[in-house]
Amino acid sequence: MQTPASFEYERATSVEGAIASLQRLGSGARIIAGGHSLLPMMKLRLANPEHLIDINDLAELSYIREQGDELSIGALTRHVELEKSELLARHFPLFRDAENVIADPVVRNRGTIGGSLCQADAAEDLSAVCSAVKAKAVIRGAGGERVVGMEDFHIGPYVTAVGEGEMLTEVRIPLRPGGGSAHEKVERRAGDWAIAAASAAVWIEGGKIADVGVALGAVGPTTIHLSRAEELLRGKAPSEGLFAQAGEIASADCSPSADGRGPIDYKRHLASVLTTRALSRATARALHQEA
Amino acid sequence: MHVSISVNGEQVSREIEPRQLLVHFIRETPDLTGTHWGCDTSNCGACVVQMDGQPVKSCTILAAMCEGHEIRTVESLEVDGQLDPIQMGFHEQHALQCGFCTPGMLMTARALLDENPNPTDLEIRTAISGGICRCTGYKNIVSAVRWAAEYEAAAKQEV
Amino acid sequence: MATVENLPSAQTERPIGFGRLKRKEDARFIRGKGTYxxxxxxxxxxxxxxxxxxxxxxxxxxxxxxxxxxxxxxxxxxxxxxxxxxxxxxxxxxxxxxxxxxxxxxxxxxxxxxxxxxxxxxxxxxxxxxxxxxxxxxxxxIVNARKALDPDAPLIRDDKAGQRDNLASPTWEAGDQAATDRVFAEADTVVKRDIIYPRCHxxxxxxxxxxxxxxxxxxxxxxxxxxxxxxxxxxxxxxxxxxxxxxxxxxxxxxxxxxxxxxxxxxxxxxxxxxxxxxxxxxxxxxxxxxxxxxTGFARDYVMHSEMCAKNGKITGLRVDVIADHGAFDSTAQPTKFPAGFFHIVCGSYDLEASHVKVKAVYTNKAPGGVAYRCSFRITEAVYLVERMVDALALELKVDPIELRMRSFIAPEQFPYETTTGWTYDSGNYAETMRVAMDIAGYEDLRREQAEKRARGELMGIGVSFFTEGVGAGPRKHMDILGLAMNDGADLRVHPSGKAVVSISAQTQGQSHETTFAQIVAEELGIPPEDVEVRHGDTDRSPYGLGTYGSRSTPVSGAAVAVVSRKVRDKARLIAATMLETRPEDLAWEKGRWYVKGDLEKGAMIEEIAVRAYSGEPMPTGMEGGLDAQVIYDPPNLTYPYGAYIAVVDIDPDTGQVTVRRFIAVDDCGVRINPMVVDGQIHGGLAEGVGIALMEVLTFDEEGNCLNSSFLNYLIPTALECPDFELGETVTPCPHHPLGAKGVGESPNVGSPPAIVNAVIDALHQTHGVDHIDMPCTPARVWAAMQGRPEPPQ
Structure with a gap:
């Protein structure tokens, strides 16, 4: 069986302690939570950290709660908790859409939202989900907290705004009335990474799209924020024709590469289909018309 | 480093390398080789054990991470010579052939029934979708889980 | 007609031999106590x-x-x-x-x-x-078999003296080329296809x-x-x-x-x-x-060009030209005198006038292997090819694919039937099995549903395959591995307690030998299966034999156990005659007991005979003590299981995703020793077929890097991709097997991929003009086919 290379292990007892360790140990240190992205890379010896800081004991990072006009999710919240949370499903049903198709239920018992976002794999579903709902990432370091929008969080493939000596602690999502959301994914088989995925959130006011977020997974080097499509949609009355136009923009604005999951033209096609579907379902949910 | 992990209700203490995977820690415990491994990428589910009652893939967890947690393996299912209904179901419904995926399937299915005593076929199929069986085509595994659910429901009524 | 020999006796009822018996081997596996x-x-x-x-x-x-x-x-x-x-x-x-x-x-x-x-x-x-x-x-x-023989191709096997190119074995042929040319010249319809059975594992x-x-x-x-x-x-x-x-x-x-x-x-x-x-x-x-x-041992990797012809609406001829990719070393584990194994069973279940098959094997820079994966030595490739070609011909003739098969099947009265490539099929009633499958599927209703859905823009396909396999290798006159005859031994000893040990040379990997082989002894000797220990897998404690693959356990090793049980029974008869003070020919057998014809009360149970065999009491003249026997079984022919499979698929018109909604499998594997085990084997093979048809493939980039080196990319179906398989059966006993059994392990893997691929094409032909697609039918490839680009794998 493949086995990781040697490393030192420590268990954090507080967020401050974990950050202090990160600072002390430098770039050779990695945080481990669910471990379902990091450990397979370590077994392949693609990741060879010298130190692992285990944050699984930090219960204070595991929660989903309403705080004023925001919904807050602790970084250590596991996929299974995101999937089962009624609070989250009520406000942002796209989380449940996504969680139903992320890896498999056993993996979801361990993997965390923080781990998924920090892995920053372009095919990772929660990155698109968080982008669509305009979430913000709370990053803590020795000097305190900073909050960055998802568009600034994903810097490139496998690279995030979380710097050396910092950790992601929370995801915050603004709560607004009239919202609906959906996540759509095509995969080769249950549990596989997406060939393409689309997340959409809409906020309807007076029959018009007051605001909208659309993001794509697996069709570019990192999560794709569809700002041109959002501009098109904002202020207009929702319709299938409009969503199809948004889909065309999605197809044009993504930058997929060919791989074992499919060629470029197919992925562009899926970007369009899934964007259209996600917008349509998100709108139906906002209007409480979902079939 | 020294770890002490509760495995099947007994405290197992050992000096290990921090990099030791839980599946190896378990399999190095005498008489606990029922937990298997079949891939290196968390895809096959042969290594599934329960951690605090939840099924997890023990090939993707460090033993060091398990101190303070309850690990249960397939060997814990039979109590005082009495098979767990899920074991009985697998036997009754011919839900195993080579037997290699069976421990992982049993631990996954046991956790499902603990949480959802009357699952639909789709719920069963979803629950076991993190495990690969090359022999059975899953049909009889689904039947076995249903069999165990019905057995437990009947047993409850009798009480 | 009831005879004295098969009347039930007044004795307590003996345990059944054949039937749905739960497995002995489960006891250790469900406790995690297997020893892998x-x-x-x-x-x-x-x-x-x-x-x-x-x-x-x-x-x-x-x-x-x-x-x-x-x-x-x-x-x-x-x-x-x-x-x-x-x-x-x-x-x-x-x-x-x-x-x-x-x-x-x-x-x-x-x-x-x-x-x-x-x-x-x-x-x-x-x-x-x-x-x-x-x-x-x-x-x-070189990763593409079609380029391996290019004049500028790098020489892979420069270690072999005299090797000047990448040819792994000379071109091998079966059938009659001239006769095939004549049949094609006389045909009214010809179809051609290039068909790839991709490398899988x-x-x-x-x-x-x-x-x-x-x-x-x-x-x-x-x-x-x-x-x-x-x-x-x-x-x-x-x-x-x-x-x-x-x-x-x-x-x-x-x-x-x-x-x-x-x-x-x-x-x-x-x-x-x-x-x-x-x-x-x-x-x-x-x-x-x-x-x-x-x-390690991969499977398939056959690049096949084929032509099939028809006259007056019936299939008449077949031409096949194959390039076989053997990888860097030719280590195909196949036993025949034929370089392509059993591939020339490619005439399938049809009464052809002529056929001709050509196969050449090449070296490539890929792993060696080639006949693995539930495959009786290239039968899988052959069945896939012929069943795809029949569907192609049905499209051309605009006839229902089942109708064309029905018209062209070998008829029951034609058996034993010699195929145009030299196989002798021993028995079969193909049309009957096809009809059972149609009934379970509700074939006419499915076609109606398909038409309705098509009118609504939904894509649904119904695919059929009908396979004939040759398994149970094999007769020593025809085949061997490294000079070793493909026979299997069985040693049976009934102990004085009446409990028995049977040692076999087959080796279970999940096939339930410990249960089913005990059932064979039970059936033949009347000893309860729980009292028969099946010993295998230890060369010091089992007789010589060639093992378990090619669906050969029941056809060869199972036959050995039946024959050795009968030898013991014959010996028991002589001992019983001595015990009962009568002549052996005056005794009749029924499960577990020799008794005097016409006097049901007077008899000896097998365990009483066993006691006698080991006791100090006299034995028949010239007979040694003990109750045991051994055999080495040489099968007189292969066995020919067959089956009719129907797949129903739905395709997402926007994404190309294929869902196998239903799968109906009707197998005729002859007499079923343990129907529960047979069903389990079929379920497993069908899941593999779903995998091969939709997702399992080993691909390589131009440099020869394998792109499917983990379960992240070598995708195997989960419980969510497999439908709730629907099984049926017909039973045509094998005439030369002592139990009438044929073997079944590989049938579902052999028969299911063509049914699924035929269903995919059936879903897309009318609306999108698709008449060919290669496996695996991934969403990307199906979508490409819908755009008019049925891209083959590299």
Missing amino acids: LDDIRLPGMVHGAMLRSPYAHARILSIDTSKALAHPNVAAVVTAKDLETLGLAWMPTISYDTQAVLAGDKVRFQGQEVAFVIATDEYSANDALQLIDVEYEPLPA PAPLETCGMIADFNPETGQLDIYNGNQAPHAHRTVYAHVAGLAEHMIRIKCSDIGGGFGNKVPVYPGYVCAIAGSIVAGVPVKWVENRDENLIS
């Missing part, structure tokens, strides 16, 4: 790990093991140089080729074995792999491995190894290591699935053995999953 290879630990055991080539084709300039050797936990690093001194650098393959155990001159596929590390533990062995420096000079690689859930334990004091070599043919392996090791066979003992562990992957001898095994001989301690080597996928 990696569960075995021997005192002083060390661990091996294999360094493999990152290149598909490269010259090895140097190998520096010094850093690895300096690792405190490393005992040895073995390279080709070390093996050369032992004469073990190359090993013979089952197909009379040679294969490098460790590469010395060149690496010829990505993942080829380069160096073997032995360390105190697995983690250290893995660490040491990273400390070995190998300098390579990359060479151009059995990927048993337990990977391959071995523990070799050589005792320097006694010279005894004990081998622990999950393998499908322990006796044949022992003979190979005896030759390679120069040891007497009785100094080698192979003890098979429980096997976590085989599917043909555990038939070949792999370099890792030879390294473990060599390592133990040199180090004098037990050496364990177990593959990682990536090693299993990139280096």
Whole structure:
């Protein structure tokens, strides 16, 4: 069986302690939570950290709660908790859409939202989900907290705004009335990474799209924020024709590469289909018309 | 480093390398080789054990991470010579052939029934979708889980 | 008609032999108490790990093991140089080729074995792999079989004297070319297709491995190894290591699935053995999953051009021209005198006027192997081809695909039937089986539903396949492996207690031999199955035989058990006659008992006879004591199971995703010893068929890098992709098998991929003009086909 290379292990007892360790140990240190992205890379010896800081004991990072006009999710919240949370499903049903198709239920018992976002794999579903709902990432370091929008969080493939000596602690999502959301994914088989995925959130006011977020997974080097499509949609009355136009923009604005999951033209096609579907379902949910 | 992990209700203490995977820690415990491994990428589910009652893939967890947690393996299912209904179901419904995926399937299915005593076929199929069986085509595994659910429901009524 | 011989007796009812009996082997497996290879630990055991080539084709300039050797936990690093001194650098393959155990001159596929590390533990062995420096000079690689014979193709096997190109074996032909040309000239309809059966992999859930334990004091070599043919392996090791066979003992562990992957001898095994001989301690080597996928026995990889013709609406002829990709070494584990195994069963279930088959095999820079994955020696490729061609012809003729099959089937009265490529099918009623499948499916209703859905823009397909297999290899006059006849032994001893032990040479990997073979003895001798211990998997405790693959357990080993049971029964008759003071010919048998004809009360139970056989009482004149017998069974012919399969698929018109909604399988495997076990075998093979048709494939980039080296990319269906399989049966007993059984293990894998692919094309033909697609039918490929680009795999 493949086995990781040697490393030192420590268990954090507080967020401050974990950050202090990160600072002390430098770039050779990695945080481990669910471990379902990091450990397979370590077994392949693609990741060879010298130190692992285990944050699984930090219960204070595991929660989903309403705080004023925001919904807050602790970084250590596991996929299974995101999937089962009624609070989250009520406000942002796209989380449940996504969680139903992320890896498999056993993996979801361990993997965390923080781990998924920090892995920053372009095919990772929660990155698109968080982008669509305009979430913000709370990053803590020795000097305190900073909050960055998802568009600034994903810097490139496998690279995030979380710097050396910092950790992601929370995801915050603004709560607004009239919202609906959906996540759509095509995969080769249950549990596989997406060939393409689309997340959409809409906020309807007076029959018009007051605001909208659309993001794509697996069709570019990192999560794709569809700002041109959002501009098109904002202020207009929702319709299938409009969503199809948004889909065309999605197809044009993504930058997929060919791989074992499919060629470029197919992925562009899926970007369009899934964007259209996600917008349509998100709108139906906002209007409480979902079939 | 020294770890002490509760495995099947007994405290197992050992000096290990921090990099030791839980599946190896378990399999190095005498008489606990029922937990298997079949891939290196968390895809096959042969290594599934329960951690605090939840099924997890023990090939993707460090033993060091398990101190303070309850690990249960397939060997814990039979109590005082009495098979767990899920074991009985697998036997009754011919839900195993080579037997290699069976421990992982049993631990996954046991956790499902603990949480959802009357699952639909789709719920069963979803629950076991993190495990690969090359022999059975899953049909009889689904039947076995249903069999165990019905057995437990009947047993409850009798009480 | 009831005769005295088969009337029930007044005695207590004897246990049944055949029927749905729950399995004996479950008791250990459901408790986690199976003993698979990696569960075995021997005192002083060390661990091996294999360094493999990152290149598909490269010259090895140097190998520096010094850093690895300096690792405190490393005992040895073995390279080709070390093996050369032992004469073990190359090993013979089952197909009379040679294969490098460790590469010395060149690496010829990505993942080829380069160096073997032995360390105190697995983690250290893995660490040491990273400390070995190998300098390579990359060479151009050939991964496409169609380019292997190009004049400018790099020569892969420059190690073979006289090898000037990448031809692995000369072109081989079957059938009658001239007659086939005539039939095609007279035909009114001809269709042509280029069909690829892509490379896929059995990927048993337990990977391959071995523990070799050589005792320097006694010279005894004990081998622990999950393998499908322990006796044949022992003979190979005896030759390679120069040891007497009785100094080698192979003890098979429980096997976590085989599917043909555990038939070949792999370099890792030879390294473990060599390592133990040199180090004098037990050496364990177990593959990682990536090693299993990139280096061990793959399946298929046939590039096939075919033409099929019809006259007056009936199939009349078939032409096939195949390029077989054997990888870098020809190690196809196939036993026939035919270089392409049983491929020429490609005439299928049809009464053709003529056919002609041509196969040539090439070397490529890919892993060796070729006949694994629930496949009776290339029958899978043959069935896929003919069943795809029949559908292509049905499209051309605008006739329902079942109708065309019905018109062209070999009729029941034509059996025994000699095919145009020389096979003698012994029995069958194909139309009946087809009709049972249609009834279960509700075929007419499905066609109506399809039309309604099509009108709504929904895509639904119904696909059919009808296969005939030849399994149970095989008659010694026709086939062997390395000169070893493909026979199987059985030893049966009934003890004085009336309990019995039957030792067999077949080796279970999940096929339930411990249960079903006990049922055969029960059926034949009336001893309850729970009182029959089935012993297998240990070369010191079982008779010689060739093992379990090619669906041969029931046809060959099962027959051996039936015959040996009958021998014991015959001996029991003579003893019973002495006991009952009558003549043997005056005795009649019914389960478990010889009794005097016409006097049901007067008889002897098998356990009473057993007591007598071992007692001090007199035996029949000239007969030795004890109640036992042994046989080596040589099958007179192959068996020919067949079946009718129907798949129903739905396709998302926007994304191309295929869902197998229903799958109906009606198998005729003759008499079913344990129908529960037979159904289980079929379920498993159908799931594999779903995998092969939709997702399982080994692909390579231009440089020869394998793109499916883990379960992240070698996709195997989960419970969510497999439908709730619907089974049916017909029973046409095999006329020459003592039990009328035919074998079933491989049928579902053979028959299901063409049904699913035919269903995909059926869904897309009318609306999108699709008349061909190659496997696997991934969403991307289906979508491309819908756009008019049925791109084949590279």
